[in-house]
Amino acid sequence: MNELPTKSYLNDPKGLKSWLLTLDHKRIGLLYLFSIMAAFALGGIFAMLIRLELLSPGKDFMEADTYNQLFTLHGAIMIFLFIIPSIPAILGNFALPLMIGAKDVAFPRLNLASWYIYILGSAFAVYSMVAGAADTGWTFYTPYSTETTTSVISMTLGAFILGFSSIFTGLNFIVTIHKLRSPGMSWFKMPLFVWGLYATAIIQVLATPVLGITLLLLIIERVAGIGIFDPAMGGDPVLYQHFFWFYSHPAVYIMILPGMGIISELISVFSNKKIFGYKAIAFSSLGIAFVSFLVWGHHMFVSGQSELAAMIFSFLTFFVGIPSGIKVFNWVTTMYRGSISLKTPMLYALSFLFLFTIGGLTGIFLGALSVDVHLHDTYFIVAHFHYVMMGGTVMAFLGGVHYWWPKIWGRMYSELWARISVALIFVGFNVTFFSQFILGSQGMPRRYYNYLDQYQPLHAFSTYGSWILGLGFVIMAVYLVHSLFKGRVAGSNPWGALTFEWTTASPPPHENFATIPETTHGPYDFDKIVPKRTLTED
Amino acid sequence: MDTTGTIFLPPGQSTISGEVDALFNFILFASILLFLLVVILSGYFVFRYRRRTVPGTTYGKDHNVKLEIAWTVIPTILIIIVFIWGFRTFLKMRVVPKDAIEIKVTGQKWFWSFDYPEGVNTVNELVVPVDKPVKLLMSSKDVIHSFFVPNFRIKMDVLPNRYSITWFEATSAGEYNLFCTEFCGTGHSEMIGRVKVVSEKEYGEWLEATAIPAEGISPVEYGARLYQSKACITCHSVDGSLNTGPTFYKKFGEQEMMADGSSVKVDENYLRESILNPNARVVAGYAPVMPTYQGILKDREIDALIAFIKSLKEDTTANDE
Numbered sequence: 001m002n003e004l005p006t007k008s009y010l011n012d013p014k015g016l017k018s019w020l021l022t023l024d025h026k027r028i029g030l031l032y033l034f035s036i037m038a039a040f041a042l043g044g045i046f047a048m049l050i051r052l053e054l055l056s057p058g059k060d061f062m063e064a065d066t067y068n069q070l071f072t073l074h075g076a077i078m079i080f081l082f083i084i085p086s087i088p089a090i091l092g093n094f095a096l097p098l099m100i101g102a103k104d105v106a107f108p109r110l111n112l113a114s115w116y117i118y119i120l121g122s123a124f125a126v127y128s129m130v131a132g133a134a135d136t137g138w139t140f141y142t143p144y145s146t147e148t149t150t151s152v153i154s155m156t157l158g159a160f161i162l163g164f165s166s167i168f169t170g171l172n173f174i175v176t177i178h179k180l181r182s183p184g185m186s187w188f189k190m191p192l193f194v195w196g197l198y199a200t201a202i203i204q205v206l207a208t209p210v211l212g213i214t215l216l217l218l219i220i221e222r223v224a225g226i227g228i229f230d231p232a233m234g235g236d237p238v239l240y241q242h243f244f245w246f247y248s249h250p251a252v253y254i255m256i257l258p259g260m261g262i263i264s265e266l267i268s269v270f271s272n273k274k275i276f277g278y279k280a281i282a283f284s285s286l287g288i289a290f291v292s293f294l295v296w297g298h299h300m301f302v303s304g305q306s307e308l309a310a311m312i313f314s315f316l317t318f319f320v321g322i323p324s325g326i327k328v329f330n331w332v333t334t335m336y337r338g339s340i341s342l343k344t345p346m347l348y349a350l351s352f353l354f355l356f357t358i359g360g361l362t363g364i365f366l367g368a369l370s371v372d373v374h375l376h377d378t379y380f381i382v383a384h385f386h387y388v389m390m391g392g393t394v395m396a397f398l399g400g401v402h403y404w405w406p407k408i409w410g411r412m413y414s415e416l417w418a419r420i421s422v423a424l425i426f427v428g429f430n431v432t433f434f435s436q437f438i439l440g441s442q443g444m445p446r447r448y449y450n451y452l453d454q455y456q457p458l459h460a461f462s463t464y465g466s467w468i469l470g471l472g473f474v475i476m477a478v479y480l481v482h483s484l485f486k487g488r489v490a491g492s493n494p495w496g497a498l499t500f501e502w503t504t505a506s507p508p509p510h511e512n513f514a515t516i517p518e519t520t521h522g523p524y525d526f527d528k529i530v531p532k533r534t535l536t537e538d
Numbered sequence: 539m540d541t542t543g544t545i546f547l548p549p550g551q552s553t554i555s556g557e558v559d560a561l562f563n564f565i566l567f568a569s570i571l572l573f574l575l576v577v578i579l580s581g582y583f584v585f586r587y588r589r590r591t592v593p594g595t596t597y598g599k600d601h602n603v604k605l606e607i608a609w610t611v612i613p614t615i616l617i618i619i620v621f622i623w624g625f626r627t628f629l630k631m632r633v634v635p636k637d638a639i640e641i642k643v644t645g646q647k648w649f650w651s652f653d654y655p656e657g658v659n660t661v662n663e664l665v666v667p668v669d670k671p672v673k674l675l676m677s678s679k680d681v682i683h684s685f686f687v688p689n690f691r692i693k694m695d696v697l698p699n700r701y702s703i704t705w706f707e708a709t710s711a712g713e714y715n716l717f718c719t720e721f722c723g724t725g726h727s728e729m730i731g732r733v734k735v736v737s738e739k740e741y742g743e744w745l746e747a748t749a750i751p752a753e754g755i756s757p758v759e760y761g762a763r764l765y766q767s768k769a770c771i772t773c774h775s776v777d778g779s780l781n782t783g784p785t786f787y788k789k790f791g792e793q794e795m796m797a798d799g800s801s802v803k804v805d806e807n808y809l810r811e812s813i814l815n816p817n818a819r820v821v822a823g824y825a826p827v828m829p830t831y832q833g834i835l836k837d838r839e840i841d842a843l844i845a846f847i848k849s850l851k852e853d854t855t856a857n858d859e
Contacts, residue, residue, distance in 0.1 A: 064724050137721050143698060144681040144722060231699030237682055238697065272593040274600045302684065303695045304702045307632055311625055318617040322610065329609040332576055335583035339593035342584070350580065357576050361569035364617065368565065368624030370558050373631060374691040377684060377719035441546040441562070443688025445719040448727035452715065496593075527598025536592075 004410045004489055008507040023108035024510060029094030030408070031115050036090060039081035039122065044473065046074040051432070051466040054459050057451050067449040068135035069150065075138030080159045081122055083393055084251065087258035088169055088204075089118070091400045092197045094408060096173060098501035098508065099191050101182025101517045106175040114168035117161060124158030127151075137447060139248070140215075142229035142240040146222055153222055156215040163208045163215075166254070170204030173197050182500065184519035191499050191523040192281055196261020199285040203250045203257075203292065211247035214240070238303055245296035253292040255389060257285055259396030260327055263349050266399050267331045268524045269497040270346035271338030275524045277330040284323030291320045301372050310369060317367040324360050328353065338526075343495070344418040348399030351426050355391025359384060362437065380440025386433045398425075398476075405480070406494045410506040411487030412535070417479040424472030431465025491534025498531055499523045551714065551735075552690035553707040557627045559691075561620070568616060631692065634705045638673035639666070645676065645683035645696040646829050648725030649769040650716065658748045659834065661768040662731040664716065667741035671707040679829065684720035687733055695720055708735040724827060725782060728772050761846025764839055773828070776850055783828060784821050790851045795822045809844050 009026045019027060050070050053060050062070070093111065097104050105111050128134060128151040136145040136152060145152050177198050181190065217228050218240070227233025229240040260281075268275040275281065297305060297313030331353060340346070362384040366372050375381065406412050435458045440446075444455045451459065493502040498521065504513050521529060543549040546566065550559050641664070642653040651661045666672045676685060678698045685704065686693040694704035708714075718729035736744065755763075765771055765786075773782035784794075789804050796802055797820045811818055813835065816828035835843070 064727070068721075068724070068726075135723070141682060141721070147681060148723070231697075236699060271587070271596075272589070273596045274598050276600050277606060278600060280601075280606060301628075302693050304697060304700065307629065310628065314625060315621055318621050321617060322614060325613050326606075326610060328576060332579050332583070333605070335580065335587065337597035338583070338587050339589045339596055340584050340587050341589040350584065353580055354577060357573055361573060364569065364620060365562065365565050367617075368561055368620050370554075370624045370627030370631065370691075371562050371565065372624075373628065373693050374558055374562075374688070376693055377686070438546060442548050443686070443715065443717065445686065445717045445727075447721040450727040452730070525598075526593075526596050528595060530594050533592070 005505045005507070005509070007509060008410070008505065009510045010409070010507050012510055021112070023104070023112055025093050025097050025104050025108065025111060026408075026508065026512075028111050028115055029090050029092075032085065032089040032093060032118070035115075035119060035122065036082055036086055039077055040086075043074050043077040043082055044470070046070050046077070048466055048470055050074060051463040053449070054451070055463045056460070057453055057456060059450075064449040065135060068447070069133040071447060072134050072137050072155075073129060076125065076134070076155060076159065079138055079251075080162050081125060083255045083389060084162075084166060085118060085169070086397050087262065087393070087400065088173065088197060088200055088254075089114070089165075091262070091397070091404060092169070092173065092258060095404055095501055096176060096194060096197060097180065098407075098504070098512055099194055099499050100177065100180060100185060101500045101513065101519065102176065102180035103511050103513070103516070105172050106179055107172050110168050110172050114165045114172070117168065118165040121158045121161035121163075121165060124154050124161060128154035128158060139244060140218060141244075142218065142221075142235070142237045143231060145218065146230045153219055156218055160212050160215045160219075163212045166204050167208050170201035170208075173201040174205065177201075182517050182519050186519075188279065188282070189519055189522050190282075191261075192264035192275065192278070193258070193261035195282040195285050196258045196264070199289040200254050200257045202286075203254050203289050207247045207250040207254075207293065210243065211251070214243040214247065217243070238300070238305070241300055241303055242296070245299045246293075249296040249299065250289075250292045252388070253288055255393045257288060259352070259393040260285065260324075262396045262400040262403070263331060263352050264327075265497075265499070266345050266349035266403060267334050268526070269403075269495055270343060270349065271335045271340045272496065272526050273334055273336075273338030273524075274522075274527050275330070276333040276336075277326070278522075278524070281327055281330050284326050287323045288320060291316060291323075295320055298367060298372070301369060302376050314367055314369045314372075318364070321360060321363060321367070328357055328360070344413075344415060344422060345399045345403040345495075347419065347422045348395050348402060351422065352392060352395040352399065354426075355387055355395060355429065358434075359387030359389075359391050362387065375440060377446055378440035379436040379444045379446055382446050383433045383436035383440060386429075386436075390433075391429060398422075403495070404501075405483070406490030407501055407506045407508070409484055409487070410490055411483050412490045412494065413483035413487055414479045417475060421472045421475040421479070424468055424475065428465050428468030428470070428472055432462050432469055433465070435459075435462045435465070488535075493532060494535040496531040496533040498525060498529060502531075548688050550689065550691060551708055551710050551712065552692070553709060554627065554631055555689070555691045555709075557630070561623050561627065564623070565620060572613075631704070634673045634703065635671040635707075638671035638705055640673045640675060641666075643674045643676040643685060643696065644679060645685070645718065645722075645729075646679035647681070647723055647827065648718070648729040649772060650685075650718075650729070650731045651834055654745065656745050656749055658745055660748070661834070662716075662772075663734060663767060664731060665734045665736060665741065665744055666708060667738040668708050668711050668735050670738065671705055673703065673705045676702050676704070681722050682720045683718045683722050683729070686717045686719040687714055688717070689714040690733075693719060708733075711735045711737060724825075725772065728782075757842045757845035758849045760839075761842035761844070761849075764835075764843055765846055768831070768835065768839075768843075770843070783824060786847045786850050788851060790848045796820065797822045797824070797826075806844055809847060810840060813840055813843065 053062050131151045134150045134152045134155040221228050227235040229235040229237050295317045297309050298317045301310050439458045490506050492506050500517055644651045649662050652664050653659050676696045678696045683696040690706040692704050692706050694702050714733045716731035716733050775781050775785040776787050778785050778787040792804050793801050813831045817826040820826045
């Protein structure tokens with residue numbers, strides 16, 4: 001019978017102060033977990049309200065201005081407070097040092113600082129909600145954002161500060177991965193989640209400063225009246241769009257690359273099978289990171305940029321699709337001749353495969369110039385984006401949370417309720433968002449408070465989906481919290497995985513490992529090694 | 539041209555829509571094939587190799603050069619086809635035929651106005667002849683808007699600091715929706731116009747009739763027409779119901795409380811000022827968001843609108859749409 005270790009990072013040392021001043025990467029991961037989940041809940045409630053208002057055309061229960069603020073807050077919170085930090089800051093912080101056999105990240109103090117900066121940035125974002133929330137959309141397009149009377153400054157300042165948190169985490173991970181790998185862990189013996197975090201960290205460090213500069217220029221324009229983007233003051237609004245997307249397109253890969261890393265772990269472990277095409281997956285992450293810097297103009301095919309620019313951006317955009325396709329094929333092939341277990345994390349990985357494939361393929365429509373002209377700024381974009389970000393990143397994140405949960409807490413959640421929840425989320429998600437592909441290609445523009453009657457059936461259908469989706473998340477919150485107190489003790493390696501984090505106790509001790517482990521085999525050598533399982537199959 | 543539409547696409551009614559739809563359907567078809575490949579293979583593997591007992595070691599082959607080349611090269615060829623196809627049609631969208639009729643489009647919060655070479659001006663209603671190329675020279679008076687007609691498969695941003703250009707040639711007569719697709723504030727989703735495609739003969743007649751308006755109708759009737767065609771209707775009701783702006787119903791001659799606390803009698807001069815300089819004195823409870831109609835309405839049109847608003851003093855909703 002398994003038992004929880006008497007001393008672990010969770011209870012040693014004790015006290016609130018020891019948590020707020022902790023330098024332990026695992027504790028910092030948990031600080032991030034609670035704050036980011038709060039942001040996710042808030043953004044989710046806003047999403048539910050938006051869908052509710054769209055149940056029928058015209059005013060249901062809120063004014064147009066309120067609606068405009070809600071979709072802005074939903075977008076800004078989900079992007080800046082939830083999805084960008086989610087996987088790196090929570091799961092990356094917790095798992096990265098464990099996975100490479102290190103005691104901690106390279107700069108523990110910088111790590112803690114990044115969390116405080118996250119809280120400070122979030123405080124600005126929350127303040128802006130109270131002080132007349134911004135109504136510009138999360139993209140803050142000028143000149144609307146320089147004209148509106150809502151609190152654009154505190155929201156953009158929030159995003160600006162959050163950017164530093166992201167840079168700190170990225171910098172820390174790059175150094176950690178370079179310098180702190182266990183003896184014998186060459187680059188190609190690193191788990192693929194580590195490769196995903198590495199590629200992500202490079203984008204975080206290189207692209208985020210551009211967002212910072214852009215938002216700062218926007219603030220300067222609003223405060224000092226210096227014309228940069230506002231044509232009334234001699235600026236150029238399209239320049240803003242270039243600046244903004246120069247960050248925000250690579251940022252999409254900040255969101256998806258670590259998710260892809262998690263999927264590689266899950267599919268290999270739950271198929272008990274060596275990953276197919278390790279190097280192809282690792283290099284495609286770097287390839288995506290590189291090309292992602294060169295495709296921002298595909299957000300601007302109808303903005304008035306030149307035909308030549310449009311052509312180049314369209315061409316490069318397609319080439320960011322190829323490495324993603326390669327990954328999908330590698331994951332599918334990994335399952336061939338494996339021993340596939342359908343535990344909750346694997347169900348999330350399979351959901352990811354299904355939804356991310358749709359998300360990726362619908363990106364081809366948008367990369368094609370003539371078709372994009374029709375689909376740009378319609379619900380098709382909204383659906384595509386949610387299939388990639390929620391169907392992709394969030395599914396991977398939830399898969400990762402369910403995978404490392406027994407390592408984080410030492411206890412298991414209810415498998416039955418977890419499966420019910422994943423089923424509801426999968427069905428609810430498709431009902432909510434697949435309908436939006438059809439709405440969009442039929443011409444329904446995005447960010448519309450009101451809409452023509454012809455679009456109502458699909459809007460109503462989408463809203464019903466959001467209720468199923470919401471129910472799935474409520475169930476998840478309940479069984480996860482329940483598991484902390486009543487969950488079955490998991491033991492060090494409940495899934496039968498081969499990476500280092502599963503060789504130490506669950507929850508791990510403060511210093512992770514009694515002695516620094518040596519790398520004697522690859523992370524997925526299921527063809528040579530039979531892992532020791534601490535939980536029996538049921 | 540496809541005039542029925544599919545589950546995904548609305549009927550296509552311009553010379554360009556057929557090409558766009560063909561590529562859309564090609565990508566759709568290829569995507570469904572690739573998607574089925576991924577899902578069926580995954581589903582088969584999950585079933586065929588499901589875990590039955592505690593696993594031992596498993597099959598260890600982790601690469602296959604031929605397979606990996608195939609799944610890199612085939613998608614690459616596919617996307618190059620899609621890229622070239624999309625770019626060719628895109629160029630046609632951007633190159634305006636020489637003989638196109640040129641109409642000036644102005645976007646502003648929250649309506650569209652159109653200026654014809656013949657001196658005709660309309661709001662939220664673009665009337666064009668069928669089977670004739672129409673060039674739109676567009677600019678915005680405030681923030682960025684975007685001009686989108688789903689049935690024609692055209693869309694172009696409308697910017698405040700430069701002209702943008704798009705064109706179309708409608709292939710069948712009818713009325714089509716015109717949406718603003720760049721978020722522009724409170725009334726963004728109300729910024730919907732209509733494109734009326736008529737025969738060339740009807741177009742000529744319409745131009746003539748609109749160029750010399752108000753022949754043989756009373757100022758009140760003329761004002762009622764302008765109330766709709768110049769988009770007053772978007773924000774002002776004539777039945778007393780609440781909207782973005784105050785209702786016109788029974789307003790003439792009344793005392794109104796202004797936002798600054800003063801009180802103003804709604805007379806001809808106040809109405810004229812509110813049309814030409816709307817934010818000078820705003821009724822309490824309303825945001826100062828109305829754009830000026832300076833340069834859009836001629837004097838006699840303003841007179842007619844005032845006459846129309848006056849006529850709503852009596853208890854009649856006959857003018858209500």
